[in-house]
Amino acid sequence: MPLLLALVIWLVCLALALPFFTRTWWFPVAISEHARQVDTQFMFTLVVTGVIFIVAQLALGYVVFNYGRRRSGAATYSHGNNTMEVLWTSATAILFIGLTIMGGSVWARVHFMGAPPGAIPIEVTGQQFVWNMRYAGPDGKFGALDIRQINDAGGNPLGVDSKDPAGKDDIVVPTMAVPVNRPVELILRTKDVTHSFFVPELRLKQDTVPGMTIRIHFTAETVGKYEIACAELCGLGHYKMRSFLEVMEPADFEKWLQKRSTR
Amino acid sequence: MAELAPAHAAHAHAAPTGFIRKYIFSLDHKVIGLQYYFLALVAVFVGMALSLLMRWHLVWPQSHMGWLEKLFPAGAAGGVMTPELYLSLMTMHGTIMVFFVLTTAPQSGFGNYILPIQIGAEDMAFPTLNMLSFWVTFVGFVVLIAAFFVTGGAPLSGWTAYPPMSALPEAGPGEGAGQTLWIVSLALFSAASLLGALNFITTTLDLRARGLSLMRMPLTCWTWFVTAILGLLAFAVLLAAGVLLLMDRIAGTSFFVPAGLVVSDRVINHSGGSPLLWQHLFWFFGHPEVYIAILPGMGVVSQVISTFSRKPIFGYRAMVFAILAIGALGFGVWGHHMFISGMSPYSAMAFSVLTMSIGVPSAIKTFNWIGTLWGGKIRFTTPMMFAIGFVSVFVTGGLSGMFLGQPPVDLFFHDTYFVVAHFHMIMGVASIFGIFAATYYWFPKMFGRMMNDPLGKLHFWITFIGVYAVFGPMHYLGLIGHPRRYAEITGVNYLAQSHPLHLFMTIAALITVGAQLIFLFNLFWSMFKGKKAEMNPWEATTLEWTVPSPPPHDNFAGAHPVVYRGPYEYSVPGAPKDYIMQNDPEPAKAAH
Amino acid sequence: MWLALGAVVMVFAAFTSAYVVRKGMSLDWQAIRLPSILWLNTAVLLASSATIEKARRERQSCESWLAATSVLGAAFLAGQYVAWQQLRAAGVFLASNPSSSFFYLLTGAHGVHLLGGVLALFYVAGRAWRGAEWPNRQAAVEATALYWHFMDGLWIYLFFLLQVGGK
Known part of the structure; x- marks a missing residue:
């Protein structure tokens, strides 16, 4: 059961992720500077979230498999680890908010500035x-x-x-x-x-x-x-x-x- | 009213005897909880049926369905579904699912049944109010369904009901009596939710057993508590917005309808209103509503994962703070639904930063669930399978939110299938997995019998793979720029490439919905024929497992439980068993 | 009770924000002349707050003060109705103008809430008048008084909003 569940989680997530690599269904061609900037910001977000996605689902499958197998001894008695909590809280905060700020300039160029003269x-x-x-x-x-x-x-x-x-x-x-x-x-x-x-x-x-x-x-x-x-x-x-x-x-x-x- | 009914005076009510007092107009929180649960069960099957019709129509728009014409003589004249029928199915699907399933089952259903027992109370603080909440909700549901059968049919404007479409009967069929009934239904639902929220908050604050400090409460109680606070604030705003919209429709006011509109060749006699005002009010309710749907699921998953990993929850404090942070931030992010709606682009940036920060507490919860599994001795029961599945879909649905939270990327994805994929994963599927985990987990307590485990596992496998198959491809539809709420894909040329994906999703949806019949069968079969359940079949620690299954009328038979420790003391070194009940005074020395 | 008041605050906060937004962006806002009977109504409501406070402090023989409060409350509602009639007579209807829409909406919503208070008062005063003693009597009076004061404060706020904000 543990191996099966881990494999199913991994395979399903792999199947979900695959078309993002093969690009079978993908954005239509970009025909403006702004469109290319949006694509860049998208790709950047895709890499960040893609890595988190793969790591998280791999980890989930791993713990299910590893700690679901029959083994001797009791479960570890632990209420958590504050250092780790602080570490991953700040790491995700920096990543997520960093992404937003990066994307801000793309947004600003279309929406904060008026059309150039002669438009x-x-x-x-x-x-x-x-x-x-x-x-x-x-x-x-x-x-x-x-x-x-x-x-x-x-x-x-x-x-x-x-x-x-x-x-x-x-x-x-x-x-x-x-x-x-x-x-x-x-x-x-x-x-x-x-x-x-x-x-x-x-x-x-x-x-x-x-x-x-x-x-x-x-x-x-x-x-x-x-x-x-x-x-x-x-x-x-x-x-x-x-x-x-x-x-x-x-x-x-x-x-x-x-x-x-x-x- | 907290003053009106001091804590224990309120539940002096004796066990009723007649059928009507016992099962229909019952004051017992357990009966009311089940009433909510079965209401949601009916609603979810109606909602799923609507979605299947929609999926069918997207792939085979011309198919002839004689029976559909009998049901909707106008919407399916000649047996072929019209675009307006498609849109009204979509509106009703969204409304039924969001309100009468995702808000009703996890909070009002399980919250009502389990919360008082978990905190050692005999009932909710205001039992009569509780009964009233349920019956008002029930009437709300009946009113909503009635919208299908009035002239013009159900509204077309989606569950978000943006005016001026939702304010003007001229805007399309369904925008007449159907839309009015829709608003009335939501107003009733909001009022009932307000009463329910009052009840939940007072109960949690006033009726906890001796020794059960807030920081010893099971995480489920925390999530029901915070959800109630969100509901109290959010539904009040929805109620106000609904009143305004109703007045625009029937009293000729102009809160949301501006001047100079020409709809269906008719000049509209309104002036000066603002459609954006509705969007602000609606989403001020609407975003917290997302957390109202998902928070109780998070609580259940925490409880289930801890139980079946035989480990204390990893970082209890961090979990509580994350719940509070999600609740608080949830009220500051409504603008991310409106990046391209004409709102100030500067406020879009502010909303974006807040939106991305709400990802942080969500990530904390995920880390902590994995941290709890780490080093555990996992028991693969059916509720545990659904809890693990929850974590997987929660990660998937949460990460797609990272695209939509950024205005420049949302610019492309807004109102495409990418959004549909995102909120179905995180708000729909994740919450439903929470409901399934809760059902399999507490069924023995509620009915005194176990659910069938192999059938439960089968249900899990098909559902888990099925939801990815149904909602995964919607991400790709978003990538090609496929707008949502399209009754057919024939209107725009570039959508032709989406046909194979639609076909795949429709088949997957048919199978996945079919698998829910396994669940339905298991539920009712086990209710009468399941193996008898003991008091504590899962060897869990919280108070509901200290009372018989099912619990007697006043839960603790007159006794007042005393709590000595936190909720998840599993595998404590030196303890005789691998779990210590919350009300067990003895091996306190072994713990630290 | 405090929670219930919190919910009421949210409802009116939503109405207020609608009011401010709607007024801020529209060009069709016309100030309406508020009927002067509103001042009298306000005085009546303030008086009723005083009487219910008296009833709360009296404890034992509170029934006549409670009765007085319910009469004053009913008088306020009647006065509000008269104000509506006067506006109608002046040709100002619900749909005439955004400011009149808000006037009817806000006074109406407040009236519905106050009506609930009056009914609660009738109930409590009626029982007290018959000399009934019940375990939660004082609690009931306290809760009603709190709600009543709140409705009073809410009215002052709304009246101020309509007077000053409506211009």
Whole structure:
């Protein structure tokens, strides 16, 4: 029984750990500096927790096996060991809190600093169950919004105010395109309930909260077409609330924008 | 009310005779404990059934189930499950499991039954209040289940019920009467938990036997005590939040709903509320709730490991401090559920540091369990198997928390299956292993018979491997960025690669849930046909093993036990046997 | 009893934090004119605290003081009801505005708790009036008095919050 239990613990944990080495299911490719930093912090955490995981489960299996075998003599009478308690308490405290502090700078770069100057603003508005992307158009200004003018069927899902001249050239589309290597600032809103804007390749996720506008920024470095998913439960169509992010060469992006503004 | 009912006056109640007073509206803490336990047993099988339906739907979304249509005519029209039915199953699964299983069984069930006996009391401090707590909880459960059968069905908003979704009937089917019933149910549950917590705290403080100082209490009592304190503070906040949400729904107030929302093409007539306010209040309750679920399991595991290693617990003091530290820190970490919710990114850092520090007392407990096993003479009984399994899943589930506690890493994992894997391991599976260990351990005391050991072992093997097979792959789903609460995996292309994992998990879940029928059979079969149990079948040391199995109505038959030593005096050198009972005055000299 | 009060404190602490947060972030907050009868109600409640304290100290012949307290308590509740009616007459409803929502919520929650106190008082005073002696009589009076003082203090706190914080 002791050997069997130890072996089962070891094998089960080995099976759990194995795909982390083989990387059969792994992060999608990282397409920004920030995404790579997140990956680094993840790998660092993985190494630390991985070592603890293996040591702890090995130790558990070992004591089960070693002290579960039939042997003579009584169990050791001991109420513990204060030196050891202090030792492992401080060791884990240093490790865990050290990890947090290391990760702090990655967090700070996206969240404490605003978007760099020259970033392209894109307003992202979630609604059950689609994403609306709004570009400011040539004038660089977003038009005012008026909820009474919202008309999903009539092509004005956001209710861009027809009386505001700044809104005349606004472009509202269901998918997002950005030029490669240009900073982009997202202005996140929602029309109804809480959603969450998630692009796995950017390692970027942010809830869109009713009543709030939240700004985040990114710079995509690899041309390609990526999926945008909703990551916060928003109702029955949550699972299919997706859109696309297309990262394009600057010239293609201009063409893309042009095509949509002439409509 | 502590003044109203001084310690011993309250339990002068005599043994009742009629069936109703004895088994239905009983004042006996043991009967109430069993009532809670069986309520949780019903709830856990309902909850598991819901999860199987969900798992089935994820793999075979188009499969035709005629019987499901009979049960949910709207949600499964034509026999095929709709996404809204999936989400309401998910909401109810979470709510039933968190409240009516993980809070009910370990604390209200075993706590009620065992705590008074372990501290040498005849009953809880306020028996009538105790009965009231159970029946209010029961009504809460009935109200919750009723949500399935009202127009629109059960709510879709998850067990966290974030507004504005949970505040607006327009937000989807199930957000009408179903959501209202859900809130009422939780309010009832909170009120009952408050009463229960009062009872537990007063009992622990006032009714301990002579000689049973706090630092001689079994660790189980410590965990029930600290859990009650957490419950007292946390459920009060949930109750308040529930009242606010209910008023937003039925009285037209705007605590959580901001202005300018357009839901289902309708302009919502609310203004100025804050959805984040709900999240703060909810998680201020919700995170301590995690510890409410797991702490009693930690106590049971400490007790069981010490008993069957035949060794005193390693570092009793450190264990007590760790329990207290977990309880205290538990109230300072709620923000880690909200890193990407629009909360200030600066407070995210503060929450992160506190969150990671709560890993320290958890690690201490793990070290001490392994330290207790070290040098022991292990007896592989079924409760011991589950206790060892607990340590393994606790390590696994705890370490995945180290990823989620860091804002930059959580940025990717938040609301993915990685989170689902994490909290199922640590809050679900670990707590359930605690419940299993407690059931196999105290069954002889509760029913006077032993549970079948080979069947118990079989149950353990399938369950232990099964839970890793069900929840292990969810980590990998998290790695590919698979969001949780998706009714189907067809909506987003990159999730196609997850299909084999989902298939594997569904099959594993079917087998694991099937194995729980072995447990159910063992439980009821042993109740009537099991081998008769002696007073102290495990050769354990705490006070519940000094009374007959099952104990008489007032536990100690009028005697007042006196305690002479700490709870885990095993293998004391020079003692005649390898254990010394807590109420045994004699071989005190042999110990130090 | 202290623990029960702890739970009540948590409930109201949660409401208060909701109040502060909700007020801090919203642009639609409109101060409401609190009905002046609230001042009278406050005086009545303070008086009732004095009478129950008297009852607690009297020990033996406490029944008339207990009765007086229950009457004053009931009068306070009636006064609160009048205040609600006046607000309604002025067109201020539960859902009118966040500050009015909180006014009804807080006074309502306090009223429910106080109603429990009044019922307990009726029970204790009734038994004492019939001249009954029971083992825990003094304990019961003490507990009720403690709860009553607490409800009084809680009201003062809420009144202050609504007066000063509501602006």
